[in-house]
Amino acid sequence: MIEFGCRKRHRDGTPIVKDIEVIEYAEALLADYRPELLEYPGRIDGLHFIENYLKANLDFQDIFYEEDQNPIAGATVFNDEGVMVFDRENQCVREIAVEADTVIIDNSTMEAGKEGFALFTQLHEAGHFCMHPAVYKRDPYQMSIFDLGMGYAARSVVMCKRTTMENRKGKLKTQEDFREHQANVFAAALEMPRRAFYRTTTRHIREYDLGRDLNSIMVRPNKLDFDFEMGCREIIGLVADAFGASRRATEIQMMTLGLLMTEDQYANRHNTLTPRVF
Numbered sequence: 001m002i003e004f005g006c007r008k009r010h011r012d013g014t015p016i017v018k019d020i021e022v023i024e025y026a027e028a029l030l031a032d033y034r035p036e037l038l039e040y041p042g043r044i045d046g047l048h049f050i051e052n053y054l055k056a057n058l059d060f061q062d063i064f065y066e067e068d069q070n071p072i073a074g075a076t077v078f079n080d081e082g083v084m085v086f087d088r089e090n091q092c093v094r095e096i097a098v099e100a101d102t103v104i105i106d107n108s109t110m111e112a113g114k115e116g117f118a119l120f121t122q123l124h125e126a127g128h129f130c131m132h133p134a135v136y137k138r139d140p141y142q143m144s145i146f147d148l149g150m151g152y153a154a155r156s157v158v159m160c161k162r163t164t165m166e167n168r169k170g171k172l173k174t175q176e177d178f179r180e181h182q183a184n185v186f187a188a189a190l191e192m193p194r195r196a197f198y199r200t201t202t203r204h205i206r207e208y209d210l211g212r213d214l215n216s217i218m219v220r221p222n223k224l225d226f227d228f229e230m231g232c233r234e235i236i237g238l239v240a241d242a243f244g245a246s247r248r249a250t251e252i253q254m255m256t257l258g259l260l261m262t263e264d265q266y267a268n269r270h271n272t273l274t275p276r277v278f
Contacts (some may be wrong), residue, residue: 013134026189043244046122057102062108070161079156116246127186
């Protein structure tokens with residue numbers, strides 16, 4: 001495994017990095033793990049990556065959350081910790097002991113029909129495991145009072161809500177926001193590597209004749225165009241299936257790489273966002 005390094009961190013340990021640095025780190029891991037996925041579309045095995053490459057423990061639980069809170073999709077535990085789960089057999093909530101360096105995937109995330117979301121969740125947690133131990137991992141013999149006084153994480157576990165991965169919009173305000181964003185960028189880079197994703201997507205765009213700029217960019221009209229939307233959905237579905245990703249994650253990756261944009265974005269920014277082969 002290649003260690004994550006960054007030049008600057010927030011006082012709580014959160015890396016201060018650009019998205020491209022996270023992407024390049026994720027692609028370096030992929031080059032070490034399964035280099036062919038950088039060039040050709042395929043589904044990364046998230047569970048195998050976590051257990052066999054990262055050497056993390058893996059567990060599946062019904063992670064407890066309060067009724068007024070968003071459901072938890074996954075969690076990463078950095079030290080020996082107690083985690084609250086719902087015990088279906090005994091119909092109660094109880095705390096279980098979890099070993100350090102464990103990724104927990106909620107059982108609901110693994111349900112049939114959610115394979116794309118499950119994969120993204122697994123890789124999101126892998127991102128926390130690789131990039132954020134400086135925030136969450138604690139020396140059990142030192143200063144929990146200091147941590148609490150400084151407002152740092154009192155526990156060495158990060159719980160990730162479904163909405164964190166499903167709705168990736170909005171400004172990043174807190175250090176937690178930045179860490180969740182970094183884990184999302186990491187997951188997308190592993191699930192849909194730039195070169196393979198770009199080549200696969202542009203091939204389908206040209207086949208459907210929906211592109212501009214040498215047929216490589218889909219531009220969504222400002223007014224609803226059913227023909228465009230139907231074609232766009234077909235392309236998103238084909239690309240999603242090729243990488244084992246969810247439709248939503250695939251659409252976001254297309255927008256991130258400048259392969260799908262609005263008329264206004266195209267008019268104002270296409271000169272700087274024109275996709276290129278990485």
